[in-house]
Amino acid sequence: MANSSGSFDHGGGATQTTTQPLGGGMPYVEWRGTTCRVKWWSGEYLENGKKKYESESGFADEETAYTYGLDREYEVRHDTRVAKSRGDLLMATYSLQTWLPDQDLRPRSVERYRSMLTAQINPRWGKHRVNEITPAQYIAWKNALQHKVRREEMARTYAGDLLMLFGMLMTDAVQRYKLRTESPVPPPTPRRGRYVKKVRKKKRPLAMGPVYQLAVNAYTVWGFTGWTYIWDAAFQGMRPGEMFGLQKLYVAPAWPAADPDPEQRAEFGERYAAMPATRVQFQHQWVHGTKTLTDPKYDSHRTLVQAPFLTALHTALAASHPSPWAFPALNGGSLLGAPFGRSYWWPIRDGAPAREGRRDFVRPALPPVAEFSAGGWPIYRLRHWMKECLEEEGHCDTAIETRMGHEIAGVRGLYGNLTLKMEQNIVQAQQERWEAFHRAAEGLWMPPFPTPLPVDH
Structure with missing residues (x-):
């Protein structure tokens, strides 16, 4: 556990705690059986005026747990923290009950987005929590859509619209609703390789x-x-x-x-x-x-x-x-x-x-x-x-x-x-x-x- 000099020692046996008081502005580490748990101030207050704390368990050593807590408090100080209770929101709930009603769109656009969410995005992501979706999962889904396009099972424009809509959902989850710290959608990278001209439908001369x-x-x-x-x-x-x-x-x-x-x-x-x-x-x-x-x-x-x-x-x-x-x-x-x-x-x-x-x-x-x-x-x-x-x-x-x-x-x-x-x-x-x-x-x-x-x- 952390002592006054900042070092750690572990006596084993019963539950151990750091010498830092819970309200002292530093993470609080304790042993729960064979693993560590860390608590930190969430930046919020309870109805009675006391500080609200969050925790994470399952760490193998105190140093890792303490560092994790410091990172969370850094997020609190720099206003980049995502409350666990908010990030736990299911994608199905977020997309249809939070995000879509907030969009200032024409009725036809709302219906089109609702259709894509219901038919494609929520069947794939609806049971995932907003803060659980990873870049690797997104890339796998994107590749699956492109595979459908190559097999002519899905129109290229429709696949592009799905990816665009998912990107909008994730961007707003980060910037507008603070449900996650960063989007799982990788930023665009500079084009590499040989230029391939977009194929457009050729118009015949029309008299x-x-x-x-x-x-x-x-x-x-x-x-x-x-x-x-x-x-x-x-x-x-x-x-x-x-x-x-x-x-x-x-x-x-x-x-x-x-x-x-x-x-x-x-x-x-x-x-x-x-x-x-x-x-x-x-x-x-x-x-x-x-x-x-x-x-x-x-x-x-x-x-x-x-x-x-x-x-x-x-x-x-x-x-x-x-x-x-x-x-x-x-x-x-x-x-x-x-x-x-x-x-x-x-x-x-x-x-x-x-x-x-x-x-x-x-x-x-x-x-x-x-x-x-x-x-x-x-x-x-x-x-x-x-x-x-x-x-x-x-x-x-x-x-x-x-x-x-x-x-x-x-x-x-x-x-x-x-x-x-x-x-x-x-x-x-x-x-x-x-x-x-x-x-x-x-x-x-x-x-x-x-x-x-x-x-x-």
Whole structure:
């Protein structure tokens, strides 16, 4: 045991203690049978005002136990201590009951994180205590995920998202909640070895002809709504969730006069009264199992001027159906509740055999659109095509990125501003692209504009 000179001796037999008093600010070592136990002040106080102590047992000699106690007191003095009672928290409890509710995230992000925690992270780590997870265990798990990726049992992006989320959990466990002294996730190391370029999906050159064929297929699948949907996606570039949540009152000719927000009516009324536009005000998402209109991704509320041909399509479409949605599903409801891939986009993109004599409606065969079906492109490709067209036409970055719902970083973004002239240039260029395509194609089939539904008086 420790004597006044700091040396140790052990008499054996009954329980021995150091000559240091328990409240003296130094570790307290005692023998328990054949092993040592050390106690130290935890830096906290009990309800009665007395100091609270923690202990650790199982040491083979007093010097090791005493050094361990000194290290814990060092942590107390330098505010790096983790209370044992806090670090004992189970990962399942920490991740879902402590960490996730504290995150200031959009509902869709919360649901995505909850799904990854429930499906992958907690089945592996949920019964581990937060302060017990070691770097070796983490590396073994990371290697297992990479093995699944190589065997094509898991998408590379999903594995990366899991590792990112686990890293966030551990970082906050250290810095925010003080549940451990350091993260088990090793810091990134400088890249070594030969550079390997990231493989990106190669985009085939895309002209307007394949987009036209998509629109024709969409008319066969979905009527005039599908025809308008494809051209709107190609020339307005909204995200799918934004198109699902687009209401007629936010599309010209109704908008901006129909905007329910008086401040927005006043702000946009003069500018867009003579230049028709769509207002991206919401996206439609599932939130806790309920269809909900939420803010657009990244709060990218924006106004998209539309060429005259698009305004004509929207005017006819809005008059043809009673739904509040600009693009209602085949059953008249919201697209969010429809199997959009299977029932809409995939047959539009990949083609489909004719339907004859079936209980569902009859339709002719649909040809595949090779520029989209080869590689299984999502409908997002139309959003990317709009950006390519804007760049070909020479529009500035401010006009392009604002229309995409992106922010330009740094001083360029701070000083940039979307002007009326920029928007007029986009309208003119898009209308010219539409008209030039039809002049070159000479006599393309166009669907008849729908007949407005009768109005009850």
